[in-house]
Amino acid sequence: MFQGLRRVIFYVLRRIITTVPVMAVVALFVFSLLYVTPGDPASVIAGDQASPADVERIRQGLHLDQPYLIRFAQWLWQILQGDLGRSIFTNLPVSTMIAQRVEPTLSLMIVTVSFAVSVAVPLGVIAAWRAGGLVDRLVMVFAVFGFSVPVFVVGYVLAYVLSVQLEWLPVQGYTPFSSGFWPWLRNLILPAVTLGFAYIALIARITRSAMLEVLQQDYVRTARAKGIGYGAILFVHALKNAAVPIVTVIGLGIALLIGGAVATESVFAVPGLGRLTIDAILQRDYPVIQAIVLLFSLVYVLVNLVVDLIYTLLDPRIRY
């Protein structure tokens, strides 16, 4: 017991440490983004109508007058201390700007993931159970179709039918959670379905193929022979054993959601981080772009770390 616990703790620590080089590479990439701008970054950021004084102010603000590696070290040191710099345009601390926008995006992500998982997993399970049947065919068609439509088009189609024509749901906007659960959820239904579209296709497809493999195992036949009902076999015995690829893809798919959130928030006028990203990009607000990319990458890495830890620790077949 004590031995086992020690191994678990060592494993968790080792896994956490492996994310350090990953995040270091992310940081280097994000930092280097500034250098992909052609010509003088300071004057590009300042725009065409900027005065030389503005350009000089931006140059000094970004410490562009110093060598690359020194700047990277300085920048990284600041970030590690929690200082994300100041926006070039609003002159507010970037961390404040992000904090103001976190709630809508976080709400959208949580609702989308819960909705998508609770739809996609049962769909995939039923598709595998009745392989070749109607549900299976629909799931397979949807699995290809879901990846062929841009997320914002899904949003417009849904909004056009459900909001403009049928007037069932609000077209746009966001209500904070503090104004009550139902108003909050009502505004998030359409964005969540939109954002979840491709994600559902992805999860359903993987669930189906993982379940197909598991359902061929002998213990499934044994369970059936013992008289256990299909529901219990599918959702308890088989799904549990098919969980690793499903949980993995739920984690990896977060990258899809992050990219999609930028477009979705724009369609539904959700004042979240995606909206902040677009504003920052249109204004070339470099510190904000940097911070957002870094933040989203960190979230992605951490979510996948947690997913990895959970199934490694829960699945006795995996040795660590």
Next chain:
Amino acid sequence: MNVNANHSEWDAGVSVAPELPDIFPERRAETALWRFVRRNPLIVIGGVILGIMIVIALLAPWLGTMDPTALAPARRMRAPSSQYWFGTDALGRDLYSRVLYGARVSLTVGVMVAVVASVAGLAIGLVSGFVRWSDGILMRIMDGWMSIPPILLAIALVALMRASMTNVIIAISIAEIPRMARLVRGVVLSLREQPFVDAAIAAATPTPAIILRHILPNTVAPLIVQATFACGGAMIAEAILSFIGAGTPSITPSWGNIMAEGRSLWQIKPYIVFIPAAFLSITVLSVNLLGDGLRDALDPRSARSA
């Protein structure tokens, strides 16, 4: 089926031998094509739709009814009619012509990203799979690179490089490269353990020759499949980039920027968004079907689990 029919004729003792030379060559020529269609319906459906889109893109100047950039304030926001088949946009430009020309940008972006990302991924993957000491470093870099959500990375790159079609292609390719490199490396690592590579090493074949003659041909099939999906994904990415204002400049129409320009009117003139959306989705769908079909045909092992 036809072969079986002939068998039963033989079983019945009917002499068919004199007819054979006449019947078989013709039938075989007919069934070869049909058999391909029957066995690879996805490749055929995807290929045909994609082919039509490519023809549309190439023939846009002749199929288009008017100059896609001609402004005409007098005919703004017309609904689809016999004169303006898909209607006109907020600046009075003919949507039908713009959508035809838009096929060029979307297809070019898709194909170029697939090519650029494949070549770069192939190079990194081969080095990583073959040069042992570089593997650890390169794969850590790929891990970090992949941890930046691809659309977000592409958005940031285009925003900082100034929007042009070339930069859109570069940005989406960069976001796509690590996945390609990972794929190639995996294939190379598994191939390196194969007896024919050992044999080549034992025969003192120089490493470049081993890579060119033995490794490269075997990476082509999975790479083509992945490149197809990258092509479809790139067309979607181009549309998303245009949509949020970081895409190809609207002087050259693309399906993405036609939709982007129509977004302010989407509640009253939804067709400005929905028509290019339909073209884009059908094209991406055909590319994805082609990819699924190619994977089933080229890699029978993964066909079952797909």
